Amino acid sequence: MNSETATALVAAAIETARGMGLSISVAIYDEGACMTAFHRMDDAMLGTVDVACRKAKTSVLFPLTTRDFGALCRHEKLDGMLGTNEGLIGFAGGMPVPGGGAIGISGGSADEDETIAVAATNTL
Amino acid sequence: MNSETATALVAAAIETARGMGLSISVAIYDEGACMTAFHRMDDAMLGTVDVACRKAKTSVLFPLTTRDFGALCRHEKLDGMLGTNEGLIGFAGGMPVPGGGAIGISGGSADEDETIAVAATNTL
Amino acid sequence: MNSETATALVAAAIETARGMGLSISVAIYDEGACMTAFHRMDDAMLGTVDVACRKAKTSVLFPLTTRDFGALCRHEKLDGMLGTNEGLIGFAGGMPVPGGGAIGISGGSADEDETIAVAATNTL
Amino acid sequence: MNSETATALVAAAIETARGMGLSISVAIYDEGACMTAFHRMDDAMLGTVDVACRKAKTSVLFPLTTRDFGALCRHEKLDGMLGTNEGLIGFAGGMPVPGGGAIGISGGSADEDETIAVAATNTL
Incomplete structure (x- = not known):
């Protein structure tokens, strides 16, 4: 990155x-x-700041989409995993970026956040 | 902001x-x-991320430049003040922005950081 | 230890x-x-550092394998237990070491991590 | 590293x-x-674990020896700097390692810790 x-x-x-x-x-x-860059759009909920950051962080620490990471934690019953590393995210909106690093989006539904992350990554 | x-x-x-x-x-x-926006330039020291954020935060919580806030804390012997609010900064590089909010810069000397913050604010 | x-x-x-x-x-x-010793192998995911440490810590604080501790928490409905002690782990990969102390492994599946922990402990 | x-x-x-x-x-x-590796010798004070880790971390985040970083903070009156990044160290015993990363030592006096860090780094 x-x-x-x-x-x-x-x-x-x-x-x-x-x-x-x-x-x-x-x-x-x-x-x-x-953290390399961050932006909060006008009217984005205040709570989205930390969520977006944690999604990006999660997808660096465990190089999966946060959707897949959450599914893995649930499927494998990795109780407590989301509490490690000061708090990880187990729903969609974060993903690794080709070449290294990750992006995290928060503000819409988890699906919408993921759509945005994918669209942004596809522009590279 | x-x-x-x-x-x-x-x-x-x-x-x-x-x-x-x-x-x-x-x-x-x-x-x-x-936090509304953040950017780390290539080659900026990793430690500057947190320092820039805390400078901006300090100048919102106590609407002074971080230079003046630090001088105030020293002059008035406000022992422990810099440990409040999860950690404040008492040296130059953060300042309120006219109209609301604040900017924090880290990467050069404190004086250089302040020069950059002033220059950026003056473009508004 | x-x-x-x-x-x-x-x-x-x-x-x-x-x-x-x-x-x-x-x-x-x-x-x-x-903490007595720690090592991260090349290519181990960054997120494994904290998970390995918490597994070892969990198996000291509650002297069970983290697998058994997780099963206990689920079975007994110990809601909130994994959030105590700054975050515990409730899946396999951590275990007490005969004589005192504990080992925590992270990087493979929970089962693989446990296999490694058992193998290491068996060499004593 | x-x-x-x-x-x-x-x-x-x-x-x-x-x-x-x-x-x-x-x-x-x-x-x-x-963190890549860690070891605590028998009889090392318990408090040295966190100090050694923070020394290494400090010398990565701000690529100076912790001795020089502390001197810089004092000389430039960087009040609050040591409270950033979850707590930095401003005395000797941590230093960058040629090629990247850093080493932190705690257990002796600050001077002794630094002597050990230098000796270890010189073996590379």
């Missing part, structure tokens, strides 16, 4: 969200789980 | 830092001390 | 994991739930 | 400490401030 890619991902996520009529927070984390 | 202003502040801070040959993190927080 | 035993456990766990084609984190905690 | 280098650094630090009659904790962190 670098600054240029992070900027492009944030812009693509915001544009996609706007087209869907949604107000979101978008977080980009690098390969070491360090 | 809104999304448009936050985006403009981040862009202005990065442009200024680049002109000074510095790699910084820049954080924009709104009137409620909630 | 002492330094010599901890070193032997770490080495045995790594050797076992390598033989299984897995990249793991291994944590050894002493009788007082204090 | 990789597993092999981390193992060598831990072994060299322990050997040096033993030669000095000291019981220490040694922590190795990678370029992203993630």
Whole structure:
């Protein structure tokens, strides 16, 4: 992950969200789980800031979509897993980015958040 | 603070830092001390992420520049103050933004960080 | 637990994991739930660091395998238990070590992690 | 930082400490401030675990020795800096490792800890 890619991902996520009529927070984390870029759209709920960040972080620490990570935790009965690493997310909206790092979206439904994450990543 | 202003502040801070040959993190927080935008330039030290965020947060919670806030804490012997609110900053690089919210810069010396924060704010 | 035993456990766990084609984190905690040794193999997911540590810690604080501890919490409806002690683990991969202290493994499936923990402990 | 280098650094630090009659904790962190290896010698004070880890982390987040980082914070009156990033260390015993990552030592005096960190790093 670098600054240029992070900027492009944030812009693509915001544009996609706007087209869907949604107000979101978008977080980009690098390969070491360090925040690289973040943006909260006007009217995005305050609670989305932390959720977007944790989704991105989760998809770096365990390189899966947060949807798949949540399904894995449930299927394998990984009780307590979501409480590790200061709190992980087990529903859709976070995913690894090709080349390294991850994106996290929060503001719509989990499905909508994932749609935005996928759309942003596909622009790379 | 809104999304448009936050985006403009981040862009202005990065442009200024680049002109000074510095790699910084820049954080924009709104009137409620909630993160609105963040960007870490390539080569900015990892530790600058948290410092930039805390500078912006400090200047929202106590609407002074972090330079003035630090001087106040020292002068008035406000022992323990910097440990409140999960950790505040008492050196230059954070300042309120006219109209509400605050900007925090980390990556150069405290003086350089403040120069960047002032330059970014002056573009509004 | 002492330094010599901890070193032997770490080495045995790594050797076992390598033989299984897995990249793991291994944590050894002493009788007082204090970290004694830790190692993250190359390519182990970043999120495994915290999980391995919490598994070892869990098996010291409640001297059961983390598998049995999780089953107990579910069976007895110990709601909130996994959120105590800053976060415990309720799936396989952690176990007490004869003589005192515990080992925690993370990186494979829960079953694989447990296999490694058992193998390492059996070398004592 | 990789597993092999981390193992060598831990072994060299322990050997040096033993030669000095000291019981220490040694922590190795990678370029992203993630723990790679850790060892606490028998009789090392319990409090040294966290100190060694924070020293290594500090020297990754701000790539200086913790001695120099502390001196910088004092000289530049960076009040509150040591409270960022969940707590940094401003005295000797942590230092960056050539090639990336950092080592942190705790158990002796700050000077002794630094001597051990330097000796371990020099074996690379």
